[in-house]
Amino acid sequence: MFSLDLLRDAIVFGLLVGCFYAAVSVGLSVAFGLLDVPHIAHPAFLVLGSYCTWLLNGYGLDPIIAGIVLMPPFFLLGMAVYRFYYETFERRGSEAGLRGLAFFFGVVFIIEVGLVLLFGVDQRLVEADYIGESLTIGDMRLPLRLIVAFAVALVLTIGLSLYLSKTFTGRAIKAVAQDEPALRLMGANPVRIKQWAFGIATAATALAGALLIIVGPVEPTTDRVYIGRTFCVVVLAGLGSMSGTLVAGLILGISESIVLTLLGASWAPAVAFGLLLIMLGIRPQGLFGR
Amino acid sequence: MTEPLLKVDSLSKSFGGFAALSEVSIAVAQGERFGLIGPNGSGKTTLINCVSGALRNDGGSINFAGEEISRLPAYQRTRRGIARTFQIPRPFSSMPVIENLIVPLEYVAHRGSLHTADTRAEAMAILETIGLADKAQTPSSRLSQVELRKLELARAMAARPRLLISDEAMAGLASNEVKEVLAILFRLNESGITIIMIEHIMQAVMRFSQRVICLDAGRIICEGTPESIVRNLDVQRAYLGA
Amino acid sequence: MKPRNWGFWAGAAAALALAALAVATVRNEYYFFAAYVVIQFVVLATAWNILGGYAGYVNFGASAFFGVGAYIAVMLIKATGVPLAVQIAGAAAVGGALGFGVGLLTLRLRGIFFSIATVAITIILETTVINWRYVGGATGIQILRPPVMEPFDSYTKMLFIAVVLLAIVAVAIARYIETSWLGRGLRAVRDNEEAAECAGVPTLKLKLMACTVSGALMSAAGAPLAMYQSFVEPASAFNLTYSVSALAMPIIGGTSHWIGPVIGAILLGTVQQVVTVTISSELNVLVVGVLLVLFVVAAPEGIVGLARRFAARFRKRES
Numbered sequence: 065m066f067s068l069d070l071l072r073d074a075i076v077f078g079l080l081v082g083c084f085y086a087a088v089s090v091g092l093s094v095a096f097g098l099l100d101v102p103h104i105a106h107p108a109f110l111v112l113g114s115y116c117t118w119l120l121n122g123y124g125l126d127p128i129i130a131g132i133v134l135m136p137p138f139f140l141l142g143m144a145v146y147r148f149y150y151e152t153f154e155r156r157g158s159e160a161g162l163r164g165l166a167f168f169f170g171v172v173f174i175i176e177v178g179l180v181l182l183f184g185v186d187q188r189l190v191e192a193d194y195i196g197e198s199l200t201i202g203d204m205r206l207p208l209r210l211i212v213a214f215a216v217a218l219v220l221t222i223g224l225s226l227y228l229s230k231t232f233t234g235r236a237i238k239a240v241a242q243d244e245p246a247l248r249l250m251g252a253n254p255v256r257i258k259q260w261a262f263g264i265a266t267a268a269t270a271l272a273g274a275l276l277i278i279v280g281p282v283e284p285t286t287d288r289v290y291i292g293r294t295f296c297v298v299v300l301a302g303l304g305s306m307s308g309t310l311v312a313g314l315i316l317g318i319s320e321s322i323v324l325t326l327l328g329a330s331w332a333p334a335v336a337f338g339l340l341l342i343m344l345g346i347r348p349q350g351l352f353g354r
Numbered sequence: 355m356t357e358p359l360l361k362v363d364s365l366s367k368s369f370g371g372f373a374a375l376s377e378v379s380i381a382v383a384q385g386e387r388f389g390l391i392g393p394n395g396s397g398k399t400t401l402i403n404c405v406s407g408a409l410r411n412d413g414g415s416i417n418f419a420g421e422e423i424s425r426l427p428a429y430q431r432t433r434r435g436i437a438r439t440f441q442i443p444r445p446f447s448s449m450p451v452i453e454n455l456i457v458p459l460e461y462v463a464h465r466g467s468l469h470t471a472d473t474r475a476e477a478m479a480i481l482e483t484i485g486l487a488d489k490a491q492t493p494s495s496r497l498s499q500v501e502l503r504k505l506e507l508a509r510a511m512a513a514r515p516r517l518l519i520s521d522e523a524m525a526g527l528a529s530n531e532v533k534e535v536l537a538i539l540f541r542l543n544e545s546g547i548t549i550i551m552i553e554h555i556m557q558a559v560m561r562f563s564q565r566v567i568c569l570d571a572g573r574i575i576c577e578g579t580p581e582s583i584v585r586n587l588d589v590q591r592a593y594l595g596a
Numbered sequence: 597m598k599p600r601n602w603g604f605w606a607g608a609a610a611a612l613a614l615a616a617l618a619v620a621t622v623r624n625e626y627y628f629f630a631a632y633v634v635i636q637f638v639v640l641a642t643a644w645n646i647l648g649g650y651a652g653y654v655n656f657g658a659s660a661f662f663g664v665g666a667y668i669a670v671m672l673i674k675a676t677g678v679p680l681a682v683q684i685a686g687a688a689a690v691g692g693a694l695g696f697g698v699g700l701l702t703l704r705l706r707g708i709f710f711s712i713a714t715v716a717i718t719i720i721l722e723t724t725v726i727n728w729r730y731v732g733g734a735t736g737i738q739i740l741r742p743p744v745m746e747p748f749d750s751y752t753k754m755l756f757i758a759v760v761l762l763a764i765v766a767v768a769i770a771r772y773i774e775t776s777w778l779g780r781g782l783r784a785v786r787d788n789e790e791a792a793e794c795a796g797v798p799t800l801k802l803k804l805m806a807c808t809v810s811g812a813l814m815s816a817a818g819a820p821l822a823m824y825q826s827f828v829e830p831a832s833a834f835n836l837t838y839s840v841s842a843l844a845m846p847i848i849g850g851t852s853h854w855i856g857p858v859i860g861a862i863l864l865g866t867v868q869q870v871v872t873v874t875i876s877s878e879l880n881v882l883v884v885g886v887l888l889v890l891f892v893v894a895a896p897e898g899i900v901g902l903a904r905r906f907a908a909r910f911r912k913r914e915s
Contacts, residue, residue, distance in 0.1 A: 096708075102711075152893050161652065161707055161708075162652050162654055162707070163892045165654045165707070165711055166843060166844075166892050167888075167892045167893065169840070169843065170885045170886070170888035170889035171885075171889065173840055173884070173888075174882065174885040174889065176881075177879075177881050177882040180878050181878060181879075181882070288719075289719075292716065295712050299709075299712075330723065330726060331727060333719055334719060334720045334723040334724070337716035337719050337720050338716075340712065340713075340716050341701065341716050341717075341720075344709055344713060345701050348705050407793075407794075408793070408794070427798075428794055429794075429795075429797055429799065432794055432795065432796040433796050440790075444788045444790065444791035445787075445791075446784050446787040446791065447788070448787050453780070457795050457797065458795040461777075461795060461797050461798075462796035509791075513795060513796055
């Protein structure tokens with residue numbers, strides 16, 4: 065049964081979720097879009113953030129606070145991971161592409177199975193005042209947790225975007241993505257900058273992981289469906305485009321929501337990948353890519 | 355008047371909003387030694403990328419030996435006789451030096467009939483003329499800068515080209531090494547290969563070329579004999595930014 | 597025939613003879629089951645390496661091709677009841693077409709986009725199968741197996757021989773590609789695609805060829821599964837373990853030589869069997885992941901590379 069109301073609900077839902085998808089993907093936008101790291105393990109770090117949030121929530125910490133608290137340790141984790149990646153792979157040259165990719169693929173599985181062994185396969189949820197409540201606007205009932213996630217996601221995405229375009233370090237990061245030799249000539253150390261950037265990307269992912277477990281239950285294999293969503297958003301936006309990430313997230317959110325309404329939940333995972341393949345086929349540089 | 359070997363007409367290429375080449379036209383005669391100069395960013399490498407097929411030109415036409423080739427993929431242009439070297443050498447680093455040459459030999463020269471014995475001997479012969487014969491089995495990742503430049507030339511030669519485009523093969527080399535490479539290019543030209551040389555080392559370009567074109571900001575600003583180019587005020591302005 | 601070809605085919609014949617001898621004499625069916633799984637991985641790893649090792653394009657979707665092979669076999673049995681050989685051929689044809697399609701879509705782009713597209717294909721195919729009632733949806737299909745062909749007395753033994761034959765074919769194909777001008781061209785593409793193109797190598801055509809052959813062989817590896825289990829369901833046919841293993845085994849064994857995937861598959865496959873039986877199947881995936889990361893970081897040229905270096909050092913000491 066198709067109705068305008070249903071469509072409107074789907075679009076609103078899609079907008080809320082879409083912004084969340086953007087926040088979840090900004091880390092990848094930086095890591096892969098700007099730094100060219102084949103960071104297939106990004107969704108795994110996302111789920112790791114969710115589980116850490118769940119642990120802190122068990123001690124009574126509000127999940128969003130938990131997410132913010134997790135940002136510094138994840139920042140350091142990101143720096144360490146990049147340093148390791150750079151020393152082991154980027155330095156060596158041609159074979160590095162295949163090996164770097166395989167490395168991150170292995171990391172995905174290690175994290176996934178590690179989570180299963182530590183926490184089991186059950187779904188995990190967090191508790192907070194805004195989870196379980198709904199806001200009623202007109203004849204729409206919107207889950208409060210989605211609105212909260214939407215708001216935080218918006219702040220995170222726009223914040224990161226502003227950081228990259230307005231601050232000195234942020235612009236250095238963008239510069240290193242475009243013209244590394246020039247940056248070197250200006251006396252800056254590109255490796256240090258990239259390391260910092262990867263740290264920030266991972267920190268953002270920690271907060272996004274908190275949002276993930278606020279929006280819905282999380283289990284160790286959740287990363288697989290988010291590989292599709294995050295790469296879809298990044299490719300749709302175009303590598304290196306931060307503002308595009310928000311738009312792309314919204315597009316994905318709305319598309320998925322409409323498919324969910326029309327065809328049901330079992331087709332939803334294919335939407336992100338389908339959009340991804342279509343984009344790669346007709347316009348691989350994305351909507352806003354360089 | 356005989357047809358030029360390479361005829362480029364009103365070639366244009368843009369990257370986003372930036373026009374790297376605007377309406378560039380050149381004609382290179384069979385057997386000619388042609389020089390291409392211009393300050394950094396003037397579009398020289400873009401031009402040869404369009405000619406060799408690494409890039410697709412946006413407008414204009416490229417005519418090689420009477421055939422319009424601008425829609426052909428790069429490997430087919432190589433098979434028709436256009437070979438190029440890369441400014442920063444790109445060896446097949448997992449292979450020894452000699453195998454680097456066997457690739458073009460198998461894929462261009464001997465496409466119909468592949469007998470390994472012949473290609474090895476032929477590759478050795480090319481390495482002898484270029485002075486790398488004693489490094490035949492060395493992994494190409496272990497060569498010095500000048501050896502890598504020579505390998506680039508050798509690999510281009512193995513494709514049995516009619517036109518060879520040499521992209522700054524002498525950049526950063528010592529003066530005796532420059533002489534070595536220049537001598538190789540002269541010898542190749544004597545055997546009938548048309549050569550387009552892109553260089554910043556003015557004395558090399560002027561000694562080598564019969565005709566020179568100067569590019570600046572994607573346009574041709576001067577064309578003529580080496581002597582006339584050197585005296586030209588536009589060229590001086592382009593290089594010195596007066 | 598050239599002398600080194602002699603050696604290879606003699607070895608292959610010996611392996612087949614050994615397999616036949618085992619079938620005739622060994623009673624315990626479990627050994628054939630375990631061997632089936634391991635040799636199935638030999639096919640999968642060898643197939644993966646044709647595109648991954650020789651051309652440098654990392655396929656994360658081996659389970660998609662494998663699953664497709666199993667499902668095509670099931671559909672053929674259900675529709676026409678054709679013999680195993682035809683099922684395998686059918687699966688290979690579809691797998692090849694799938695490889696060609698994915699390749700056409702993404703091989704023009706950078707390597708990582710191809711890799712992500714292979715993940716996409718896996719999820720999309722699995723989702724399609726789950727939603728398609730004709731092939732049984734999420735619950736899968738049961739098929740009725742015809743009585744076993746002469747001279748075998750059990751399906752396990754027959755499929756064991758089938759997979760041994762398949763492995764010999766796969767390795768022979770990989771070896772041919774590797775040692776021929778095709779392999780040289782692929783290596784050139786892997787080393788420096790732009791330079792290869794300018795050296796006259798038709799890079800897209802070669803990559804498509806490798807992708808098609810790789811896909812066909814991976815699907816062929818999945819085909820016997822239908823008859824093996826007489827039951828196929830998406831969760832097991834498209835199991836992610838196939839994707840990880842198909843990637844880890846060649847990397848651990850060594851991607852530059854055809855024997856690398858064979859060594860990797862036999863070693864890792866055996867370890868997996870032991871771990872699954874003695875501890876758990878979760879730990880199985882963890883072991884594969886850890887070994888993969890270890891080798892990629894510390895021994896990127898795999899066991900073959902380590903052996904080469906050891907041999908070189910040994911030779912130096914001798915002289």
